[in-house]
Amino acid sequence: MSRSYYEASARERLAGVVDAGSFHEFVPPAARVTSPHLAQLDQPVAFDDGVVVGRATLAGRPVLVAAQEGGFLGGAIGEVHGAKLLGLIERARTERPAALLFLFDSGGVRLHEANAGLVAVSELIRAILRARRDGVRCLGLIGGAGGCFGGTGLIARCCDRLVMSEEGRLAMSGPEVIETARGVEEFDSRDRALVWRVTGGKHRYLLGEADRLVEDDVDQFRAAAADLLDSEAGLTLAAVEREHARLQQRWQRFADCDDAPEIWQRLGVDNPAEVPLLPLDQFLAVADGCRSAP
C-alpha cells in the first residue's frame, strides 16, 4: 500500500521508514522536555519540541534516527530540538550504528529562540562533520511538507548521502524570504512551479545535490535508505577536493542561468520544459544519462 511521505507526520514517517516495531525513543514525550522559551512569547510547546530521536533497526541493522515535525513551528531548530539532535550525533560516535538517519522537515532556525537556534545549528554542523571523520554514515531524507531550508539545509548538505522526493525542497533561503527581501520579480514564492523547479527534488538530483530520487512514498524512502547502508562513508581531504572541483565547474557552467530549465538544457536534457511533468521512471531515464555526479 502506497503512503505519502509528504502528508505523514514525523512519527508516522519514522515508523514506516525503520523496521516495524523496532523504534525505541530517547527522551520521549512523557519526559516533557519542552522549550523553556516559548511560554514567554505565548506560544504552545510540543512534548517532543518538534523532533523525535531514538534507535531502531533498518533492514535488520542498527541505526540511530531523528525525525523533525514540520507541523510544529515549521520544524525549526530551537535550544531543546537542537540539543536532542546533538546528543544523538554524539551518541553515534560511540555507538557506531550502520547509519545515522535524519528525516529532515524544517525551515531552519526557530526565530522565537533565534540565538540558541543559530548556535545549535552550528554545533550540529560541527558534530556531523566530526562524526563523519570518524566514519559515522550520515543519511538525510527530504520529502516533508516543510522542506529543508536555512540552517537545516546546511546540515543536510553536510550528510554523506541525501534521498529526496520530487516534492521535497532543499535550499538555503526559502522563496518567501527572498521575495520579502528582493521583491516578487526576484522570486515569486506563490509560483509553485517555479518554487519546485528551483528547490525541488528533480533539480537537486540533476545538479548532483541529491543522491537518490524516489516517489513520494514512505516505502520508497525506506528502500533507498536501506540501500545506502552500504554506501561509502567518511570525510577526507581528497573527497572535499573533488567536491571543490565539481562546485567550481558548476559555477562556471551555470552562474548566468536564471531558471532551472536553462541548466537542464546545458546538462544535455533534450526537452527541459517537459522535466517537471515527467513521471519518476521516465525522468530518471533522462536524468541518469546527463546529470552531474554527486
Next chain:
Amino acid sequence: MEHLDYELPSRPQPHRREPLLVGVVGSGNCELLLEGGPPADRCRISIKTSAHGFAPIWTAVVADFAARAAAGGLQIEINDVGATPAVVSLRLDQAIEAWEESANV
C-alpha cells in the same frame, strides 16, 4: 496561553501501555499525551491552548468524550493551537484507538 483542567467520570480503560503521543502542535491542530495514573473510573484532562475564551466549548467536548469513551484511569494532556471541537473530538477518539491497538496488556 489558557490552562484548563478537568477530572471526569469515565468507564475504566482495560488496557495498560507506555505513554502515547497523538497529533501535532500545529495551526488548527493539537497533540495529546496519554498516560496511566488516575483512579480507574476517573479521567483527567489538562489543556493548554493558544486560543483564549473557549472554556465552555472545551468543557462540552471533554465531557462528551469522557461519557462516550473508556478513558477511566487515563491522564490526557493536550497542547492546542486552535483546533476546532470536531478536530479535538477526532484526536481524542484516535488516541483511545491507538492506545488500545498497541496495548501491552
Next chain:
Amino acid sequence: MNREQLLPQLFGKTWKPTQSAENFFLGSGEVGTEAGAETVQVIGTAGAAEVGVDLALAMAGAVLDTMRRHPGRAILFLLDTQGQRLRRRDELLGLNGYMAHLAKCVEIARSRGHRILSLVYGQAVSGGYLTTGMMADACYALADAEIKVMNLPAMARITKIPLERLEALAQQSPVFSPGVANYRRMGHLLEVWQGDLAACLGTALHRPLEDDRRSALGRERGGRQCAETVAERVRAHA
C-alpha cells in the same frame, strides 16, 4: 570597526595582503606570542559582504590552499557579513551546498592540525556566519560588533508577535534578540575582545584546544540552561 582599522591593530606592519576585493580579502600577518612570532592566515569578508556561491567557493578555496601551502598554520576568519545572498541564481546553484562545502573544508583543516579562529569585527548574520566563523575552534567578536539571525521588526512580522512585546522581552532574555553580549551568554563566543587586539589574538593562539564545549559554556553563563543537559540525556538514555 572596518578592515582598514582592524588589520593594523592585529598585525601592525606585518600584514601581507594576497587578495583584496571590496567584500573579500586574504593575507597573512604575524602575531607575537610567548613562543615568538607566529604567522596567521587570514580569510576575511568586508563591507557587510553577502555570502553567495562565489564567495563561499572563494573562502573554501582559500582554506584548501592554506592546507596545501602552509600546513598547520592557524586560520583566522575576520568577518563582516550581512548573511547569505538572497538571490534566485544562488539558490538555483545550491547555495547551501556551497556553504556546507566550506564547512567541510574547515573541518578537514582542523583535522590536519590547523587551529581555526574567528573574529566578528562588523556584523555577522545567520547563513553568512554559520559555515565560516561559527565553525571555529574558538569564536570571538569585538564589543561593538553585531551578531544576529534577524532584527526584531522582521522577527515580529514573521512570528506575528507584536514588536513592543519582543522589545520588552529582549531586555531580560538573551535568547532571541541581536547582540554580541547575548551570543557570549549563549556560550558561543568564548570572549569579547577589547583593548589590545594583538594581545587578544596572541592569547587565543595558545589556548589549549578542546572539543566544542559551547553547550556547557551556555549553561555556565546562564544563556542556554538546558542544551547541555538535554544532549546528555539523549546520549545516556538506555
